[in-house]
Amino acid sequence: MAQDQLPLINGEPVDLSGIINLFDFEKMAEGKMTKMAYEYVASGAADEFTVRWNRQALDTLKLNPNVLNDVSTLDTSVTLFGHKLPYPILVAPTAFHKIMHPEGELATARGASKAEAIYVVSSFTTTPLEEIKKVASEPLWFQLYVRDDKEFTKNLVQKAESIGCRALCITVDTPVGGARNRQARVNFKLPEGVNAPYANGEMIQKMPLTWKEMEWLISFAKVPVLLKGILHPDDAEKAIQIGASGIIVSNHSGRNLDTVPATIEVLPRIVERVNKRIPILMDGGIRRGTDVLKAIALGANAVLVGKPICFGLASGGAEGVTKTLEILRAEFEMAMALTGRSTIASIDKSLIWK
Ligand SMILES: Cc1cc2nc3c(=O)[nH]c(=O)nc-3n(C[C@H](O)[C@H](O)[C@H](O)COP(=O)(O)O)c2cc1C
Numbered sequence: 001m002a003q004d005q006l007p008l009i010n011g012e013p014v015d016l017s018g019i020i021n022l023f024d025f026e027k028m029a030e031g032k033m034t035k036m037a038y039e040y041v042a043s044g045a046a047d048e049f050t051v052r053w054n055r056q057a058l059d060t061l062k063l064n065p066n067v068l069n070d071v072s073t074l075d076t077s078v079t080l081f082g083h084k085l086p087y088p089i090l091v092a093p094t095a096f097h098k099i100m101h102p103e104g105e106l107a108t109a110r111g112a113s114k115a116e117a118i119y120v121v122s123s124f125t126t127t128p129l130e131e132i133k134k135v136a137s138e139p140l141w142f143q144l145y146v147r148d149d150k151e152f153t154k155n156l157v158q159k160a161e162s163i164g165c166r167a168l169c170i171t172v173d174t175p176v177g178g179a180r181n182r183q184a185r186v187n188f189k190l191p192e193g194v195n196a197p198y199a200n201g202e203m204i205q206k207m208p209l210t211w212k213e214m215e216w217l218i219s220f221a222k223v224p225v226l227l228k229g230i231l232h233p234d235d236a237e238k239a240i241q242i243g244a245s246g247i248i249v250s251n252h253s254g255r256n257l258d259t260v261p262a263t264i265e266v267l268p269r270i271v272e273r274v275n276k277r278i279p280i281l282m283d284g285g286i287r288r289g290t291d292v293l294k295a296i297a298l299g300a301n302a303v304l305v306g307k308p309i310c311f312g313l314a315s316g317g318a319e320g321v322t323k324t325l326e327i328l329r330a331e332f333e334m335a336m337a338l339t340g341r342s343t344i345a346s347i348d349k350s351l352i353w354k
């Protein structure tokens, strides 16, 4: 592409034509972000075993394709809480987008909408919800970090509902922050002029969140409530008992408790216990269309992607976010066709080589 035809991001031409897969975006983003921002996004907790295991576990699962099924037309759609998604990939909640790109969450929302994906806005957004809502043409969900101030929490839930967020993801795996060594080494903090309006001036501190508070939240929430960060089948069961509408199997991309297993390893046990009573979403290390396929084969209804969205955003603003999702979607479609699956319902356990 000629220089003068390239899209302008903040007045700077950005050429994404060399980006072929999601790993290319990480390399490009590293060159564009401040060291502090890159370390914040790219790092995990402690020795980063879980970060690596998320990827390794997906990589080492082998596929067992069928041939000669009619895959001339694919239906990749799934329905979650009454809303039809054209494909089963959502934008995971990630904090502080203005440290990744000056347009922050507005670029993420535009980019996700263009790719027809639901964007789960983080409690630690650096842009007010009302502004994000104005630029989003696809549904938003809201991720909630529950604070010890109940009034604050309730008001935030009601704000998210009133601007039209269609679901709430309550993050339950962060009662305290993890041992984020790489963040500590760069002395991570928000740069001057960037703030998180719903973080109440604090980063993660002790959060007094227990099953009792979850019941309280569910009692007044008007939209479906999902618990994000479930790894134990007993907790999945409790989530159903207290009336959660869904769960997200997640280890927070290995950013909180190191040495928990890969989410794709945990997923089958949760799926067995939940036994189709509520939808199960999963995140952690999804980078390839085949990863999406494997998660669905093992029982997830949909997946979310976190880091790749941050890297897409840092590389090319809204366009980078769109391209990230489009690459993953296209790879997922190829993976379906190449395994002989034309619908989501036909993606079953037999696809995984034993
Ligand atoms: C930079 C970054 C910020 C994150 N911020 C939040 C957050 O504010 N709230 C939350 O529930 N999860 C947060 N997460 C976790 C993601 O929602 C998600 O669980 C995880 O990133 C998925 O794994 P992946 O990044 O390997 O795709 C964050 C993850 C990253 C990488």
Ligand SMILES: CCCCC(=O)C(=O)O
Binding pocket: 095, 124, 177, 203, 204, 252, 255
């Ligand atoms: C201090 C925690 C901020 C948000 C978060 O969940 C993350 O960085 O993973």
